[in-house]
Amino acid sequence: MQTALDAEYAEEERMLIELVQSFVEKELMPFEKVIMEREARGEEAKLLPEEQAPLLDKCRELGLFALDAPEDAGGAGLPASVMMGVHEQLKRTITPFIFPPDSPNLHMLMAAASPEQKLKYMEPYARGEMKSCIAISEPQAGGDPAQMRTRATREGKDWVINGRKIWVSNVPSADFIILMAVTDTNLGARGGITAFIVDRGTPGFIIEREIPMLGGHRTYELIMDDLRLSDSQVLGTVGQGFAPMQKRLTVRRLEMGASCVGIASRALEMMCQHTQQRETFGQKLADRQAIQWWVADAATKIHATRLMVMDAARKQDRGEDVRTVASMIKVFATEMAQETVDHAMQSFGAMGMTRELPLSIMSQRLRLMQIYEGPTEVHRMVIARRTLGQYA
Numbered sequence: 001m002q003t004a005l006d007a008e009y010a011e012e013e014r015m016l017i018e019l020v021q022s023f024v025e026k027e028l029m030p031f032e033k034v035i036m037e038r039e040a041r042g043e044e045a046k047l048l049p050e051e052q053a054p055l056l057d058k059c060r061e062l063g064l065f066a067l068d069a070p071e072d073a074g075g076a077g078l079p080a081s082v083m084m085g086v087h088e089q090l091k092r093t094i095t096p097f098i099f100p101p102d103s104p105n106l107h108m109l110m111a112a113a114s115p116e117q118k119l120k121y122m123e124p125y126a127r128g129e130m131k132s133c134i135a136i137s138e139p140q141a142g143g144d145p146a147q148m149r150t151r152a153t154r155e156g157k158d159w160v161i162n163g164r165k166i167w168v169s170n171v172p173s174a175d176f177i178i179l180m181a182v183t184d185t186n187l188g189a190r191g192g193i194t195a196f197i198v199d200r201g202t203p204g205f206i207i208e209r210e211i212p213m214l215g216g217h218r219t220y221e222l223i224m225d226d227l228r229l230s231d232s233q234v235l236g237t238v239g240q241g242f243a244p245m246q247k248r249l250t251v252r253r254l255e256m257g258a259s260c261v262g263i264a265s266r267a268l269e270m271m272c273q274h275t276q277q278r279e280t281f282g283q284k285l286a287d288r289q290a291i292q293w294w295v296a297d298a299a300t301k302i303h304a305t306r307l308m309v310m311d312a313a314r315k316q317d318r319g320e321d322v323r324t325v326a327s328m329i330k331v332f333a334t335e336m337a338q339e340t341v342d343h344a345m346q347s348f349g350a351m352g353m354t355r356e357l358p359l360s361i362m363s364q365r366l367r368l369m370q371i372y373e374g375p376t377e378v379h380r381m382v383i384a385r386r387t388l389g390q391y392a
Contacts (some may be wrong), residue, residue: 009082009267016078017085019062028095032358035095038216038274040355045216046096055097056128065101069106069126073118080251080313084258086304091262094358100128103255105178108134108248112195121176121197126364130175135165135222136245142167143378145180146189150224152181152196159183159196159234161204161227171207171220175200179224183239195241197233199384202229215364222319246323252328252373255318257309260333260369261302263362267337267344268298270359275347285347294343301336308332324386327379334376338366 009017031047039045047055059065068083069075078086083103090098112320124130141147150163161181163235177198184192198205204227211219238245272295275285285291312325341362345352352359370376 004206005181009085013078013082013085016082017089018130020064020086020089023064024059024089024093024270024389027058028090028093030095031095032093035216036355036358036361039361042212042218044218045094045361052097056100059099060128060133065128066101067099067128068103073123073126075126080167080254081310081317084254084313085307087255087258088265091259092266092298094361100131101125102132104252105132105134107251108178108195108244109182110221111247112241112244114232115171115299116232117197117235131170131173132176132178133168133170133174134178134180134245134248135168136167136180137167139164139166139221143375144233146242148180148182148193150179150181151185151271152183152194152229155228157230159229161196161224161229162372163209163224165222165224167211167219168222169217169219171222178207178235180241180245181224187239189242191239193241193243193245194238195235196229197235198227198229202227214368215361217365249373250323250326252317254309254312254322256331256369256373257305257326257333260337261306262310264298264302264305264337267341267359267362267383268295270296270357271295271344271347283300291347298340298343302340305329305336307334324383327374327382328337330374331379331383333378334369336365338363338370342364 031051034051035045035047041196063076066073066075066079067086068080069077071077086099092208106122108127109118109125113122121130121132124196125132136145136148137151138148141149148163150161152159152161152164154160162181163181165179168177177200179198181194181195181196182188182192183194186192204225204226207225208221208223212278213219235241271291272286273293278285308325308329312322312329315325316322341359344359345359345363348359351357354360
């Protein structure tokens with residue numbers, strides 16, 4: 001079967017992905033039992049600080065830090081095509097871990113931050129010395145960020161922000177948050193949305209509540225109550241926050257495609273190993289046509305998804321617009337991986353319904369993926385609108 005290592009990588013790139021593969025298998029997969037136990041108890045399915053610290057030290061030792069950060073910020077400046085191979089390997093395990101920093105917010109900072117902001121935020125972020133999150137969705141504007149109501153108004157030399165955000169991840173651990181707000185209600189998404197950088201502990205920034213999600217994940221609802229910021233906290237140009245935000249979303253959607261390939265590949269591996277050992281009614285499961293078709297469909301769709309992701313990543317590396325393709329990947333990859341994991345769970349029978357296999361967490365996380373970074377239905381609408389426009 002095709003794997004990430006079969007892509008057209010240079011020798012050094014191939015060695016890097018093999019290193020990531022080894023790190024996942026030796027360092028991350030041993031934590032899976034602990035992660036499953038925490039999720040089963042209703043706790044957050046994450047590594048504790050004392051578990052994560054030695055892993056981060058190991059990453060530094062291996063050079064698995066700031067992989068796609070620019071070289072002048074101390075990074076390796078790897079292209080998106082190589083990062084797709086990295087993300088695929090990382091998502092073969094349910095142990096939640098990334099090589100700092102989280103790429104989407106990094107790329108938004110790279111695109112929009114001022115020299116001062118790059119020095120204060122982006123460079124420490126690239127070095128893994130700071131953590132971030134981004135607040136886009138609102139209670140009444142989830143799938144359509146253009147309808148956001150959080151307002152930033154001028155008061156003298158400052159900006160005063162009031163409103164609510166919801167479904168924001170990683171808030172408690174973030175040193176700064178990228179906050180999207182409306183600065184011109186008449187223009188909206190076409191020149192009226194601005195991005196701001198908010199430091200942790202800024203007065204008026206309130207964590208209203210924690211929201212438990214599927215798969216042991218947590219998100220948060222936030223309140224901005226007369227949150228006062230200076231011009232130095234504007235990320236990019238006033239009114240032009242929508243474009244860098246879309247760039248950030250595109251980076252995440254390509255990542256999600258690679259992640260789905262990793263998840264589905266692990267599920268297929270588990271299904272193949274189990275069905276070649278398990279017998280029912282005197283016959284191995286792997287000899288039954290239903291199972292063989294599940295395996296064939298999974299292998300085919302995983303290969304197709306990987307090709308879609310790599311094609312989009314290479315186009316992005318060349319500076320091409322891949323927004324529509326990213327939407328296609330978001331839809332196709334999440335549905336492909338959900339189907340593959342579901343068939344793997346079915347092949348295990350009752351055992352596949354337990355919390356003793358990583359498949360249960362995979363399934364829940366994939367269900368979440370079909371909502372965040374844009375619901376499937378919204379992406380289909382966008383794909384259709386742009387395709388119809390080509391033939392208008």
